[in-house]
Structures are given as structure tokens and as C-alpha cells.
Amino acid sequence: MAEGITVKKEDDMSEWYSQIVLKSDLADHAPVKGCYIIKPRGYFIWEKIQEYFNQRLKLHGVKNAYFPLFIPEDFFHKETEHAKGFSPEVAWIDSKLTGKENRLAIRPTSETIMYNSYSKWIQSYKDLPLKINQWANVVRWETEATKLFLRSREFLWQEGHNAYETEEECEKDTYNYIEEYRKLSEELLAMPVLIGKKTKNETFAGAEFTLTIESFMPDGKALQCGTSHMLGQGFAKSFNIEFLGRNEKKENPWQNSWGFSTRLIGGIVMLHSDDKGLILPPRVAENKIAIIPIIFEKTKKEVIKKCKELEKSLKQFSPILDIREEYSPGWKYNEYELQGIPLRLELGPRDLEKGHVVVVRRDTGKKEFIKLDKLKLKIESLLDEIQDNLFQTAKQNLENSIVNSKSLSDMVKQIKNKKMVKAPFCNEIKCETSLKTKTEGITPRLISLEKDVKENSKCIICQKKANVIVYFSRSY
Amino acid sequence: MAEGITVKKEDDMSEWYSQIVLKSDLADHAPVKGCYIIKPRGYFIWEKIQEYFNQRLKLHGVKNAYFPLFIPEDFFHKETEHAKGFSPEVAWIDSKLTGKENRLAIRPTSETIMYNSYSKWIQSYKDLPLKINQWANVVRWETEATKLFLRSREFLWQEGHNAYETEEECEKDTYNYIEEYRKLSEELLAMPVLIGKKTKNETFAGAEFTLTIESFMPDGKALQCGTSHMLGQGFAKSFNIEFLGRNEKKENPWQNSWGFSTRLIGGIVMLHSDDKGLILPPRVAENKIAIIPIIFEKTKKEVIKKCKELEKSLKQFSPILDIREEYSPGWKYNEYELQGIPLRLELGPRDLEKGHVVVVRRDTGKKEFIKLDKLKLKIESLLDEIQDNLFQTAKQNLENSIVNSKSLSDMVKQIKNKKMVKAPFCNEIKCETSLKTKTEGITPRLISLEKDVKENSKCIICQKKANVIVYFSRSY
Numbered sequence: 001m002a003e004g005i006t007v008k009k010e011d012d013m014s015e016w017y018s019q020i021v022l023k024s025d026l027a028d029h030a031p032v033k034g035c036y037i038i039k040p041r042g043y044f045i046w047e048k049i050q051e052y053f054n055q056r057l058k059l060h061g062v063k064n065a066y067f068p069l070f071i072p073e074d075f076f077h078k079e080t081e082h083a084k085g086f087s088p089e090v091a092w093i094d095s096k097l098t099g100k101e102n103r104l105a106i107r108p109t110s111e112t113i114m115y116n117s118y119s120k121w122i123q124s125y126k127d128l129p130l131k132i133n134q135w136a137n138v139v140r141w142e143t144e145a146t147k148l149f150l151r152s153r154e155f156l157w158q159e160g161h162n163a164y165e166t167e168e169e170c171e172k173d174t175y176n177y178i179e180e181y182r183k184l185s186e187e188l189l190a191m192p193v194l195i196g197k198k199t200k201n202e203t204f205a206g207a208e209f210t211l212t213i214e215s216f217m218p219d220g221k222a223l224q225c226g227t228s229h230m231l232g233q234g235f236a237k238s239f240n241i242e243f244l245g246r247n248e249k250k251e252n253p254w255q256n257s258w259g260f261s262t263r264l265i266g267g268i269v270m271l272h273s274d275d276k277g278l279i280l281p282p283r284v285a286e287n288k289i290a291i292i293p294i295i296f297e298k299t300k301k302e303v304i305k306k307c308k309e310l311e312k313s314l315k316q317f318s319p320i321l322d323i324r325e326e327y328s329p330g331w332k333y334n335e336y337e338l339q340g341i342p343l344r345l346e347l348g349p350r351d352l353e354k355g356h357v358v359v360v361r362r363d364t365g366k367k368e369f370i371k372l373d374k375l376k377l378k379i380e381s382l383l384d385e386i387q388d389n390l391f392q393t394a395k396q397n398l399e400n401s402i403v404n405s406k407s408l409s410d411m412v413k414q415i416k417n418k419k420m421v422k423a424p425f426c427n428e429i430k431c432e433t434s435l436k437t438k439t440e441g442i443t444p445r446l447i448s449l450e451k452d453v454k455e456n457s458k459c460i461i462c463q464k465k466a467n468v469i470v471y472f473s474r475s476y
Numbered sequence: 477m478a479e480g481i482t483v484k485k486e487d488d489m490s491e492w493y494s495q496i497v498l499k500s501d502l503a504d505h506a507p508v509k510g511c512y513i514i515k516p517r518g519y520f521i522w523e524k525i526q527e528y529f530n531q532r533l534k535l536h537g538v539k540n541a542y543f544p545l546f547i548p549e550d551f552f553h554k555e556t557e558h559a560k561g562f563s564p565e566v567a568w569i570d571s572k573l574t575g576k577e578n579r580l581a582i583r584p585t586s587e588t589i590m591y592n593s594y595s596k597w598i599q600s601y602k603d604l605p606l607k608i609n610q611w612a613n614v615v616r617w618e619t620e621a622t623k624l625f626l627r628s629r630e631f632l633w634q635e636g637h638n639a640y641e642t643e644e645e646c647e648k649d650t651y652n653y654i655e656e657y658r659k660l661s662e663e664l665l666a667m668p669v670l671i672g673k674k675t676k677n678e679t680f681a682g683a684e685f686t687l688t689i690e691s692f693m694p695d696g697k698a699l700q701c702g703t704s705h706m707l708g709q710g711f712a713k714s715f716n717i718e719f720l721g722r723n724e725k726k727e728n729p730w731q732n733s734w735g736f737s738t739r740l741i742g743g744i745v746m747l748h749s750d751d752k753g754l755i756l757p758p759r760v761a762e763n764k765i766a767i768i769p770i771i772f773e774k775t776k777k778e779v780i781k782k783c784k785e786l787e788k789s790l791k792q793f794s795p796i797l798d799i800r801e802e803y804s805p806g807w808k809y810n811e812y813e814l815q816g817i818p819l820r821l822e823l824g825p826r827d828l829e830k831g832h833v834v835v836v837r838r839d840t841g842k843k844e845f846i847k848l849d850k851l852k853l854k855i856e857s858l859l860d861e862i863q864d865n866l867f868q869t870a871k872q873n874l875e876n877s878i879v880n881s882k883s884l885s886d887m888v889k890q891i892k893n894k895k896m897v898k899a900p901f902c903n904e905i906k907c908e909t910s911l912k913t914k915t916e917g918i919t920p921r922l923i924s925l926e927k928d929v930k931e932n933s934k935c936i937i938c939q940k941k942a943n944v945i946v947y948f949s950r951s952y
Binding site: 028030031032035036037038039040042043044046047063064065066067068069070071072075091092093094095096097103104106113116117120121132136137139141154156 | 504506507508511512513514515516518519520522523539540541542543544545546547548551567568569570571572573579580582589592593596597608612613615617630632
């Protein structure tokens with residue numbers, strides 16, 4: 001029984017977000033710095049994501065497996081770029097247990113330990129494609145402030161690791177998985193995203209290129225929600241993965257890796273919720289309705305009886321029936337709004353007489369009287385409407401947030417004004433690096449996949465020739 | 477395409493087991509000492525176990541959650557017995573990351589970190605019972621030799637952690653969960669188990685008592701497959717978990733914890749398999765049938781066509797259709813026997829003419845001709861028969877393995893002869909400790925829950941008054 005949210009989303013989004021997550025019981029702070037606890041209501045969302053994505057993986061012929069938590073130090077150094085990228089964040093086991101020679105890291109990602117096995121498992125083109133995913137915890141010893149779901153030293157994720165005979169197949173699938181992430185994000189979580197390629201600085205350490213989905217939060221920051229990396233043959237060469245090809249010659253396979261994490265949960269919470277509390281897309285809400293009886297002494301018995309009947313007949317929506325008499329209906333309305341239950345059903349003696357129920361939508365607050373015999377069907381369609389409304393609203397907001405810009409100073413102004421700026425960019429590392437320092441945290445979020453850069457257009461930062469169109473913003 | 481198993485189960489069970497697991501592609505050795513890789517065919521079994529058990533948890537009102545991998549050192553020392561029990565096996569993070577003052581352990585089990593949160597979450601009797609489970613990896617820095625699925629430094633498990641208002645509820649549920657484990661083991665995995673209480677030495681560190689399920693392997697060793705601990709109020713007191721009771725007074729809740737691990741997979745592999753390879757209970761086999769065409773040049777087209785039709789119409793059994801011509805049918809029979817596919821379907825030109833299929837059971841090798849129009853129903857019933865046969869055979873073996881004994885020397889002889897010995901025991905720690913050294917590894921596996929000790933019967937070890945009946949054996 002939490003108190004309500006005490007700050008407004010518009011006024012202090014960071015504090016508002018933290019209150020939403022804590023008070024709607026999705027997660028809690030942990031007594032370990034950098035970590036947090038996913039409470040049952042939050043973990044349920046993760047299970048729904050897993051369920052959805054496991055079905056999609058099956059269609060792609062990807063199988064789940066599990067690799068060790070520990071990675072030998074020398075594996076890290078086999079792929080030079082990869083090692084450089086992850087070294088600052090690696091947590092090591094006490095060397096008393098391992099000796100100082102070859103320490104053990106706690107996995108920050110599993111390319112190296114998996115590809116060591118791939119070099120054993122892949123011998124012939126007949127062993128390809130090899131498609132393996134794992135659901136696991138990973139650790140990155142970040143120093144930035146912890147944010148529930150969004151940034152922590154340990155988090156849960158899935159990581160897919162495929163190997164192919166040809167570059168074409170590999171590249172095609174690298175795009176397929178980012179498209180799967182878009183689907184997951186939009187269809188299950190009602191969170192619209194942009195798909196694009198990462199600039200060089202933001203490319204995964206060791207990859208040829210990285211594709212990303214980015215959503216856009218109401219405070220004007222982008223949230224990277226999933227990435228798919230075309231690894232080329234670099235890891236295969238470093239880890240000695242070779243197969244006998246159709247031509248009887250030894251070849252290196254082509255590889256990709258792709259992952260999303262519990263960060264997705266933070267994204268939907270921040271995107272959809274309001275000053276009253278959590279708003280969840282119905283598809284990932286465990287309890288889709290709350291039933292509140294309006295209790296008067298005289299009619300109590302019949303009203304509660306009817307509510308219990310409803311609880312039973314609406315079981316498919318995992319209803320919460322709250323018949324506690326020590327709390328007023330108004331108090332309960334607030335409570336279930338805070339918790340993000342998509343629909344509230346109110347039933348009092350007058351409703352009973354008239355054979356209807358009051359149904360209130362969490363997203364719009366809209367009230368309807370629904371005849372009892374039409375209730376089940378109507379709830380189904382209302383849940384669909386809520387899911388769709390959350391998506392359409394967010395999509396509209398995303399589209400309205402994207403603006404064009406032609407100068408750096410204008411871009412800075414626009415982004416301060418919570419916009420995402422679409423502009424031509426030279427795509428040179430030096431220019432990219434200068435941006436971050438010049439602007440306190442603006443980064444290129446993604447390169448547009450449409451070849452929409454005009455000839456003669458100039459980079460918004462350095463004014464040299466532009467090679468790509470990029471979406472710029474601040475980010476989580 | 478592995479070669480067959482090169483040793484007999486009876487001759488060298490340890491080597492036989494290792495070959496079965498590796499060659500049927502359930503798991504592989506890892507390049508990290510003490511760890512192993514669960515390959516897709518093995519992980520599928522774990523997913524089936526999770527699916528089954530999550531449904532059972534739901535009926536008990538238990539919710540899944542996720543707590544941090546890291547546990548602060550001082551949490552360990554709050555419950556003295558618990559700390560003593562786990563200290564030798566704890567893996568610590570490099571203290572450069574944490575400082576030396578309060579190091580971080582990688583969880584060997586999560587009582588301490590979870591109960592720290594429980595002390596915040598439990599304030600009133602209205603917050604009880606609190607029932608939380610987590611699926612997670614845990615690490616115990618064992619020095620004994622690694623055995624795939626059976627013994628490793630990292631393993632996957634579930635750990636349930638409940639808190640109750642009363643001792644009665646708590647104790648009752650402690651029994652309920654061990655009963656759930658029995659069901660899981662017997663109904664899903666066809667692995668019969670004994671249920672009992674652990675002796676003092678074998679009780680979980682910090683628990684009042686521990687219940688266990690133990691299966692019995694063909695080499696005469698017991699395998700502990702799951703435990704349920706009645707924790708009493710000890711942890712609640714150490715972690716300051718208090719609630720305002722119905723009587724308006726502060727009270728400590730009663731707690732239990734219970735877990736099983738990926739070790740279960742090792743158990744079923746060892747129990748059911750034979751010299752030809754893996755035998756899996758059909759309920760946890762991903763591909764329940766293999767379809768092998770008998771190919772002759774003249775009739776190839778029709779036979780393969782029919783096989784493809786079968787593959788489609790039998791989709792619910794996730795069939796493997798193997799139409800490769802570079803391998804003979806006999807080679808394929810061996811391969812799918814090795815892999816433990818429950819049923820093999822053979823179809824040649826003569827079968828096609830007669831409108832039947834040859835169906836061969838993996839467990840008994842029994843062959844039947846089944847008319848095509850009855851195939852689906854017959855496969856369903858054959859799979860049930862296999863599941864039941866595996867269980868009944870194992871149950872018979874378990875029962876035949878239990879013998880009574882009245883002297884220590886006889887017990888040693890019987891156990892050497894791969895038996896499990898049922899005998900009276902004093903249940904004193906000193907006597908229990910002496911047994912292990914006296915006999916090189918015989919331990920009391922469980923105390924019978926039936927109050928079946930006779931008056932005046934004497935402890936089989938020390939000859940003093942016996943207080944319980946115990947099952948003794950060697951163990952994994």
C-alpha cells in the first residue's frame with residue numbers, strides 16, 4: 001500500500017520514474033551498490049518478453065543453451081578490439097581462487113567463451129548455420145549512477161550468437177534480428193522504435209557494424225533497446241573457427257550476435273506511465289482488471305456475491321478482487337491506478353439493479369457502462385484498444401519529436417527542447433568524438449537506413465561533406 | 477555424428493555416463509575448470525522442467541523474482557551456522573573492485589540477500605505469506621572433480637523462499653514442496669525417489685530440518701535431487717524480519733527455502749540410458765520421433781514423399797526426418813538410438829504398399845507395424861507407454877535395491893554390492909561422523925518419515941538406542 005507519486009513527470013522525470021518503479025512494486029533497490037532487485041510484478045513482464053521472444057526464436061531455428069558465467073582472461077585478449085571495448089568494465093574473481101596468471105572474468109557478454117566452443121563444434125559446412133541463444137545475467141562494472149532497469153552492474157538479457165557459411169546469409173539475418181526486436185518492442189510493448197546503424201564510435205567492440213533499435217523517452221533522451229552486430233569473420237579468425245567448405249577448402253564462418261535486456265522494462269514504464277502511476281501495455285500486465293465493489297451495509301452481500309461471480313467468470317484476465325472494507329473505493333481506485341492495472345470495474349447496488357458494470361480505462365480514464373452479458377467481449381476489445389492507443393500515442397510523440405536542423409547551435413537548442421535532430425553527418429570518428437565534448441552528451445543515435453543523404457549536403461558538425469543522415473539526441 | 481558408446485554401463489559407469497552426455501549432445505566440457513556448457517538438447521530438458529514447475533508454483537501462489545548475483549560479506553556472517561556451512565565454498569570478487577572491508581561473494585544460495593529485503597517488505601501479518609522463487613545460476617567453489625550436470629562450480633537452479641505467520645503453515649508447506657519435487661521427478665522425469673528427512677550432519681546450514689528427495693542410480697549411489705528446508709525463525713531473527721501480528725505485537729515470521737538444480741538432468745540420463753546411448757522420458761524429449769526412409773533407387777521418390785507427408789502430419793511430435801543418402805538406414809538407427817529419440821519410424825517401399833509403418837521403441841527395442849491411419853493415436857499411446865515403462869522399471873529397481881541390515885560389516889558388504897541399506901540409527905552427530913571415515917563414503921541419505929523404528933532396536937553403527945530408521949548408501 002504505497003502512497004501516490006509525489007512529483008510530476010514533466011517536472012522531474014528522474015525522480016518520477018524512480019517513484020513509479022518502486023511504488024508500483026516492479027523493482028527495489030538492492031543492498032549491493034550498482035545492483036537492484038526485480039520484484040514479481042516486474043519479473044512477470046520479463047517472463048512475457050521471454051515467452052514472446054522464445055516463440056520467435058523457434059521460427060528462426062535458434063536454440064537456447066547455457067554457457068559458463070566465467071571467462072578466462074586470455075580469451076578476452078584474442079579479439080583485440082573486443083578486449084579494448086570491455087576491459088574497463090570487467091569484474092574479476094579474486095585471484096586467490098584462480099592464480100594470477102589467467103584470471104576469471106564474470107561475463108560482460110559471451111562472444112569469447114561461446115566462440116571457443118564453436119571452434120570445436122563447427123567442422124564442416126554441414127554444421128552451419130549454428131544458431132544459439134542464451135538467457136543469462138551479465139555484469140559490467142559501471143561507475144555511472146544506477147537506475148532501476150536502465151543502468152546497473154548486473155542485468156538480465158538474451159544474447160544470440162549465430163555462425164553462417166556465407167556473408168550474405170549472415171548479413172541478412174543481422175537485419176532480421178533487429179527487425180524482430182522492432183516487432184517485440186512495438187507489438188508486445190507498444191513502444192515505437194527507430195531502426196538504424198550505429199556510427200563508428202558506437203559500434204560494438206569487434207563488429208563490422210551494429211544495428212540498433214532506439215526508442216525516445218518523454219524527457220528527450222533516446223533509449224537504446226536492442227542491438228544486432230554483424231561480426232564478419234574477425235572473431236572466427238581470432239578463435240580459430242574453421243570449417244571444410246563445399247569446395248573442400250577450409251573457411252572461416254560469418255557471425256552475428258544480438259541482444260536485448262531488462263532495460264526494455266524501464267523503457268515501457270517511462271514511456272507510457274503518468275502522474276497517477278504506472279501504465280502497462282495490457283499484453284504484459286499480469287492482472288488485467290481490478291474489481292472494486294461499492295459497499296453499503298444494506299446491499300453488501302449481493303454486491304460482493306456478484307463481484308465474486310465476476311472474478312470467476314473473468315478468470316482469463318487474472319482479476320484482482322478487492323473486497324477490503326477498511327479502504328474506501330476512492331482509495332482503491334488510486335491504488336490500482338498506481339499499480340497500472342489496465343481496466344477497473346466498479347460495481348455498486350445501482351449497477352447491480354441495472355445489470356451493468358462501470359468500466360474505467362487506465363490509459364484515458366474514460367468511463368463506460370457495460371451490460372453484464374457483454375462484459376467479457378467488451379473487456380477483450382478494450383484491452384486491445386488500450387494496447388493500440390498506447391502505441392499510437394507514443395508513435396505520434398516520436399514522430400513529432402523528430403526535427404531537421406542545419407547548424408550545430410540550432411541542433412543544441414532543439415535537443416535542449418527535448419527533440420531528436422535529423423541531420424547530415426560526415427561519419428568520421430574524429431568529428432563524432434568532438435560532438436560529445438562540444439555539447440555535453442549529444443550523440444549520434446543511429447544512421448538512417450534509407451539512403452537519404454543529398455549530394456552536396458554538409459556535415460552539421462564539421463561542415464565537410466556529409467555521407468549519411470543521422471538522428472542525434474541525448475540518451476540513457 | 478558421434479561414434480557410439482564405447483564402454484558398457486555395467487563396466488564403467490562413470491566413463492559411460494560421460495560419453496552418453498557428450499555424444500548425445502546434452503552438454504560439453506567448458507574451458508573453465510569446474511564449469512560445463514549445457515547444449516541445446518540438454519537445455520531443452522531444463523526448459524521443460526521449468527515449464528512444469530512454474531505451473532505448479534502458480535497453484536501455490538509463488539511468484540518469480542530476481543535478486544542480485546552478489547552478496548555482501550557481512551550478510552553471510554549474520555546467521556552463524558549458515559556462514560560456517562558455506563564459507564569454504566564461496567567465490568569472492570576481486571577486492572580491488574569493492575575494497576577489502578566488505579567484499580562481495582557470488583551467491584552460493586540467496587537466503588541472506590533475499591531476507592535482507594524481506595525485513596523491509598514484511599511489516600504486518602497482512603504481508604504474509606510471502607512466497608518468492610527465483611531461477612538463477614549459483615556458484616560453489618568445489619574442489620571435487622567436475623561431473624557434467626552432477627557436480628560443478630556453477631549450476632542453474634530454482635530457489636524458493638517463503639515467509640509465514642505461523643509455524644504450522646510453514647512446516648506444512650515445507651512438506652508440500654518436497655512432495656512437489658517428488659511429483660516433478662516421478663511424473664515428468666520418470667525418476668522414482670524416496671522422501672525423507674536429512675540427518676543432523678546433512679541438514680542445511682541454518683535450518684531446523686531438511687527434507688530431501690533421493691533417487692538411486694544403477695551404480696549403487698544415491699543422488700540427492702532436491703531439498704526443502706524448514707528454517708524456523710533463525711534467519712528472521714538474524715535479519716531482523718519482524719511483523720506486527722494480529723495481536724498487535726511484533727513477531728518474527730517462520731521461513732522455509734527449497735531448491736532443485738540441473739542435477740536432475742544428470743539423474744535421468746544415468747538412470748534410464750543404456751549401452752546404445754541416451755534414453756529420455758518422452759515428456760522431456762524435444763524430438764519424440766525420427767523418421768527414416770528405406771531408400772531404393774526405383775522407389776525413392778514415393779517413399780520420400782510419404783515420409784515428408786508424415787513429417788507434416790506428425791508435427792506435434794517434432795519429428796526428425798532424415799533423408800540423407802550418404803548414410804545407411806542402419807547408421808541412422810544407431811544415431812537416433814544414441815540421441816535418445818523415443819520412437820523410430822521406418823518406411824520402405826514394401827511398407828508403403830501395405831499402408832503401414834514400422835515403429836520401434838527406444839526403451840525396449842520392440843518393433844510394431846502400424847497402419848498409417850492409426851499412426852498418430854498409436855504414437856501418442858506408445859509415448860505414454862514408454863514414459864510409464866521407464867518409471868516402473870526404475871521403481872522396481874529402486875525397490876529391489878533396498879535391503880535391511882543389522883550389522884555395520886553386513887551394511888558395508890551390501891552397499892558394496894550396490895544396495896541401499898535400511899537400518900536403525902541413533903541419529904547422533906558423533907556416530908554419523910564416524911561412519912563416513914569408517915566406511916569410505918557411506919552416508920545416511922534420509923530418515924524414514926514413517927515412525928517405523930521399533931522399541932529396543934539398536935543403532936547399526938554404535939549399538940546404542942536407535943531413534944530412527946535411516947537409508948544408508950554411497951552418494952553423488
